[in-house]
Amino acid sequence: MSDGPARIPAQGRPADELLRLIDERHAADLDWRGGKAFSLVYNPDDSELEHVLEEVGKRYLHENALNPFKVPSVLEMELEVVAMAADLFGTAPNAGSMTSGGTESIFLAVQVARDHSRAQRGIAEPQLLTAQTAHPAFAKAAKYLDVEHVLVPVGDDGRADPAAIAAAVTDRTGLIVGSAPCYPYGVIDPIEALAGIAAERGILFHTDACLGGWLLPWWERLGEPVPPWDFRVAGVTSLSADVHKYGYAFKGASVILYRSRELLQGQHFWYDDWPGGLYASGTTAGTRPAAPIVGAWTAINHLGVDGYLRMAEVVRDTTRRFRDGIAAIDGIEVHFEPDMSLFEIGSERLDIGAIADVMDQRGWNLDRQQGGLHLMVSPYHAKVVDHFLADLAFAVANHGESAGKAATYGGVL
């Protein structure tokens, strides 16, 4: 960091000098390439995929998808990504759009439900109803969109409790949410029961499959037990699935899908009460980076069904190795019964924070939650799982007092 606030340099600096400086700074960033991180980047361990995505980044760096008709190549690829996702999750091919990430997809689902509740059900101030394990993007959407957020504790299995959700429904409930799976514990909420509660009362229901959307379909095809979570469940009216997570695209790519195109149209914005011409926009962004759209298209087409199945098998087998290894270490355990490739590790009698401190010293980056440590498995982790388990066993046997590092996710400058 330079001394004092940054100033625009009086003279521009040469590219090679800047690249050197950037590389120096970048060297201090989280090193996810070596498999020692368990969140933020999903490392597919696939150099050809990485290469083609970098080429896409170069070709589309400067394009703007604000007006899709000026960049028909991007429009075509966005429509194809949406149609492929719709086919995977079971809705109409034109009933969705691409967004910048899970948070934007969730914002749009909340906005559509808020406006739908007002227009169709006459609810002036609709409520959003979620379990406590729903991603903070819902709380954020509620805040930004001025919707009351009703939060319900989860059941003993870490999953949303249908009885508790049903009891929290009011005349003002505009949207109920279930996660497939939730971030903290990797468990899938009972979507059928929850969406049934919503459907019986004419309430919209959102499945947050930001994490699971691009992995669970393959998980199921591998023969793993996957409770129903997508549009095959009758009451599900919208669904978010991030291509920049287990779809292995680079950042800035999610899809938001609806049961019908009519619901999607609730997110469209048209405006001509200014002198600049009709302004039409399908998502929250104005100027829209094109590269993530093309990147998502490329990742999906490069991997294809066979590639996603191959990745899913590696993730599934590696998750099993992590879980078996953790089960063999006396004093720590995986919480609840995770349905996918992420989970929380905790301990009844040991100081899990102190164990994490030892893991930190050994170069691992485990995310601290209130109840334990969070792990999310990517294909690359197959290469480090034995090393990780050996270090974890060491940390369990040789930790001192916890340094008291806080449970954090995200950050504010």
Ligand SMILES: Cc1ncc(COP(=O)(O)O)c(C=O)c1O
């Ligand atoms: C279950 C779930 N929903 C939503 C999100 C938000 O996604 P994003 O960080 O892309 O906005 C995440 C992010 O990890 C998530 O795990």
